[in-house]
Amino acid sequence: MQFTGPGRPLELAARSPASPGPGQVLLRVAACGVCRTDLHVVDGELPWPGHPVVPGHEIVGRVVETGPGVEQFRSGERIGVPWLGWTCGRCDYCATGRENLCDQAKFTGYHFDGGYADYALADSRYCFALPVEYSDAEAAPLLCAGLIGYRALVMAGEARRLGIYGFGAGAHIVAQVARFQGRQLFAFARPGDIEARKFALALGASWAGDSTAMPPEPLDAAILFAPVGALVPAALRAVAKGGTVVCAGIHMSDIPSFPYEILWGERRIVSVANLTRRDGTEFLKLAPRVPVRTKVETFALEQANEALARLREGRISGAAVLLMG
Numbered sequence: 001m002q003f004t005g006p007g008r009p010l011e012l013a014a015r016s017p018a019s020p021g022p023g024q025v026l027l028r029v030a031a032c033g034v035c036r037t038d039l040h041v042v043d044g045e046l047p048w049p050g051h052p053v054v055p056g057h058e059i060v061g062r063v064v065e066t067g068p069g070v071e072q073f074r075s076g077e078r079i080g081v082p083w084l085g086w087t088c089g090r091c092d093y094c095a096t097g098r099e100n101l102c103d104q105a106k107f108t109g110y111h112f113d114g115g116y117a118d119y120a121l122a123d124s125r126y127c128f129a130l131p132v133e134y135s136d137a138e139a140a141p142l143l144c145a146g147l148i149g150y151r152a153l154v155m156a157g158e159a160r161r162l163g164i165y166g167f168g169a170g171a172h173i174v175a176q177v178a179r180f181q182g183r184q185l186f187a188f189a190r191p192g193d194i195e196a197r198k199f200a201l202a203l204g205a206s207w208a209g210d211s212t213a214m215p216p217e218p219l220d221a222a223i224l225f226a227p228v229g230a231l232v233p234a235a236l237r238a239v240a241k242g243g244t245v246v247c248a249g250i251h252m253s254d255i256p257s258f259p260y261e262i263l264w265g266e267r268r269i270v271s272v273a274n275l276t277r278r279d280g281t282e283f284l285k286l287a288p289r290v291p292v293r294t295k296v297e298t299f300a301l302e303q304a305n306e307a308l309a310r311l312r313e314g315r316i317s318g319a320a321v322l323l324m325g
């Protein structure tokens with residue numbers, strides 16, 4: 001299913017799988033998560049990559065062929081491909097453990113063809129072995145919702161009282177890790193979204209309310225998964241002095257101006273950009289220990305447009321995953 005330009009639905013196309021080049025693996029895709037970033041690409045909120053591309057960066061697949069020089073994976077092995085598809089390895093960011101910020105970075109399902117397909121090519125150095133505890137569909141959301149959520153949680157520091165705005169794929173995974181770490185959880189959903197609030201409470205939140213409401217006590221940190229800039233000042237008002245507001249999405253609508261007073265008191269606003277391979281290794285080791293259980297709604301490959309539409313409308317509970325036949 002390929003993306004041919006902003007505002008156009010993905011179109012079904014037939015292509016032959018390419019042979020893997022040096023360092024690459026060819027995968028038979030088993031499942032691919034549908035992420036909000038895919039929506040930002042399809043809706044033109046991220047710059048047009050300049051060529052048609054197959055979206056999808058939460059790829060679970062089995063190696064069918066390895067290119068020259070691939071040693072860490074073998075034919076038949078199940079592996080995962082995340083958003084970070086390639087980095088230069090030489091710039092200041094790469095040299096200081098911040099490859100997520102590499103200026104030359106290339107991303108799966110954006111610069112490179114991704115997993116809304118039966119086959120995918122990937123640079124094996126950026127792929128991960130996957131924990132055996134998860135089925136193909138259950139493993140897919142770990143690869144972005146899980147990884148980026150985990151990076152956002154680390155950015156929230158030692159926060160004991162943690163707020164989460166937007167209770168979708170990322171939030172439902174982070175909530176489980178946060179509870180495992182003994183944090184108290186406060187969930188904020190779209191006004192009137194009773195289902196999301198119930199879901200959050202079932203995952204151990206001690207309070208769930210509308211995103212416009214104030215929590216019953218001040219928070220130490222808040223993570224924003226919803227791409228809504230107006231939530232930044234709302235979250236700043238909800239955190240105590242010294243608190244952190246973590247913006248976890250790749251795109252957000254403009255943030256309205258707000259009085260300095262709500263930032264004062266050493267409150268901080270930070271963003272999370274992409275992931276490092278280290279985030280992946282750490283999180284995929286942690287997930288089965290929690291254990292994180294992912295709630296997925298599956299769609300056939302040909303239903304990719306429907307899955308995206310449902311995500312856009314906020315009508316997915318947990319994570320949407322394409323399951324290949």
Ligand SMILES: [Zn+2]
Binds near residue numbers: 088099103105
């Ligand atoms: Zn670099």
Ligand SMILES: [Zn+2]
Binds near residue numbers: 038057
């Ligand atoms: Zn993603």
